[in-house]
Amino acid sequence: MSRILRIIYNVIIFLILSATALVFLFPIFISIMRSFTPLTELHGAPETFFRMPASPTARNYADLLFTDFELPLLFPRYFLNSVLVTALVVVLQLWIATPAAYALAKVDFPGAGFLNRLLEAGLLFGGAVLFVNQYVVLNRLRLINTFPALILPLIVTAGVPGVFLMRQFIKQLPDDMIEAARLSGASHARICRDLIIPNIKPARITAGIFALTSAWYTGTNNFVYSEELKMLPSVMTRINAAVGVNSAVAGVAVALATVMMLFPLAAFLIYQKSVINIMAYGGLK
Amino acid sequence: MNNNRNITRRIRENIGVYAIIAPFFLLFFAFLAVPFVMTLIIAFTDYKGAGTFRFVGFNNFIILFRDNRTFTGGMGNALITGLVGLVASVLLAWLITMLPKILRGVFAIALFAPFFTPLAEGKFTLGIGFLAILAGIGTIPHERYEAAAIEGIPNRVHEFIRITLPAIKPHLLFAAVIQLGAVIAQAAKPHEYTDVFEIGLASALCLVVFIPLLIIYFALRKFGRCWQD
Numbered sequence: 001m002s003r004i005l006r007i008i009y010n011v012i013i014f015l016i017l018s019a020t021a022l023v024f025l026f027p028i029f030i031s032i033m034r035s036f037t038p039l040t041e042l043h044g045a046p047e048t049f050f051r052m053p054a055s056p057t058a059r060n061y062a063d064l065l066f067t068d069f070e071l072p073l074l075f076p077r078y079f080l081n082s083v084l085v086t087a088l089v090v091v092l093q094l095w096i097a098t099p100a101a102y103a104l105a106k107v108d109f110p111g112a113g114f115l116n117r118l119l120e121a122g123l124l125f126g127g128a129v130l131f132v133n134q135y136v137v138l139n140r141l142r143l144i145n146t147f148p149a150l151i152l153p154l155i156v157t158a159g160v161p162g163v164f165l166m167r168q169f170i171k172q173l174p175d176d177m178i179e180a181a182r183l184s185g186a187s188h189a190r191i192c193r194d195l196i197i198p199n200i201k202p203a204r205i206t207a208g209i210f211a212l213t214s215a216w217y218t219g220t221n222n223f224v225y226s227e228e229l230k231m232l233p234s235v236m237t238r239i240n241a242a243v244g245v246n247s248a249v250a251g252v253a254v255a256l257a258t259v260m261m262l263f264p265l266a267a268f269l270i271y272q273k274s275v276i277n278i279m280a281y282g283g284l285k
Numbered sequence: 286m287n288n289n290r291n292i293t294r295r296i297r298e299n300i301g302v303y304a305i306i307a308p309f310f311l312l313f314f315a316f317l318a319v320p321f322v323m324t325l326i327i328a329f330t331d332y333k334g335a336g337t338f339r340f341v342g343f344n345n346f347i348i349l350f351r352d353n354r355t356f357t358g359g360m361g362n363a364l365i366t367g368l369v370g371l372v373a374s375v376l377l378a379w380l381i382t383m384l385p386k387i388l389r390g391v392f393a394i395a396l397f398a399p400f401f402t403p404l405a406e407g408k409f410t411l412g413i414g415f416l417a418i419l420a421g422i423g424t425i426p427h428e429r430y431e432a433a434a435i436e437g438i439p440n441r442v443h444e445f446i447r448i449t450l451p452a453i454k455p456h457l458l459f460a461a462v463i464q465l466g467a468v469i470a471q472a473a474k475p476h477e478y479t480d481v482f483e484i485g486l487a488s489a490l491c492l493v494v495f496i497p498l499l500i501i502y503f504a505l506r507k508f509g510r511c512w513q514d
Binding site: 009010013014016017020021024025027028031096097099100102103104107109110115118119120121122123124130132133134136137141152153155156157159160161163187188189192210213217236257260261264265267268269272273275276 | 292295296299301302303304305306308309310312313315316317318319320321323324327377380381383384385388390392393394395396397398399400401402403410413416419441462463466484487488491495498499502
């Protein structure tokens, strides 16, 4: 009796979750389908309503790549900017954040408590509430409208959750391992490279993916005004605004929306195991 | 005096630590801590992005509370969205952990995937908090449930309220900070003010956004062990 009941329970739960998953994933599916729908079919079709494209086409992507639609530069330029900035943010972030996470988690040095509280407080604000005065700081450093202005603020705002995550993960590593290394004369930098990094791979992957997602969608376009330095989020804003005025841009807009979500989504799917499992080991306890 | 020398010695001993954390914390100070302190000061001025400014007391805050572009509309909706997201995260994570192991991963991926797509106005995704809650429920030892079954807990809903929820308190608080922080920051729209160079107003807005987050943070430190270890 109770076994049958249990199976019934599980079937109901399975159905509820399946329905929710469908609702969640449907917008992604629609977006991909719309990107292959020819411009003539797009007209008049509401965004949320789904209709299979009668004659699927890759034309929207070709238009996105090769035509100078509403923007001064061609799409590949913005795309490369976005890829380069995001890649640099992720790499630099992991490179400088891992030692910081190790020191905060495992080393007792004057100021450790203060810096730990500071990091936790930093978790509370996103870039959106800080960008005004980040501008002022960049201005003082004479970095407005330079390439570093795109990267430096993002390393912090996109990276703080990752540092927190790595810190929690490193805390779970045994102390004796590190103490033994210290006693045999290894420097902190050396311990970090040879002992910590190999042991926190899933945490670093997850931190990297969160930084990637955040950097890719944020784009610090407020800090540059040269068109040559602009990135995809600014393109997206302008294209979406242009659709209302010039309906010919609609095809480009749907292709762009799909290209935008491709990278973070692909990164997640490739490393899903690390991302999903990470919280179970380290994270919080 | 002795104490002072002690601290200097300890700082000198740890010079290697400061060296390895310097790159991150220099950027952290420059682009997070310093801008935050500036926000704190500018919020009480009529700074317009250039030229001189003067202190105006709480004037900016009064203007903000009267401007229904920001508060009455946006903030209320943001809070509701955040809370709904939190409740949904808990319920969905709970349902997932009740399924056989093979299915858990599949649903976790399917439900978390939208997080990686662009955030549109009013669009709803489960955030990092969902993962934390999922992990929290997953780490509750099985004996807890068995003991409860012996004591006679009538059904799964009771079990959820009496065992699961109290056990994941730290995860819940962590999720609350992340979830509410994200939606509130998004709803605040300081752009509306910076676009017209009302830097003082924009800073005041950032500060008001920060206060509920600060309260949650202190609640976390008080009730959740998760920040300590």
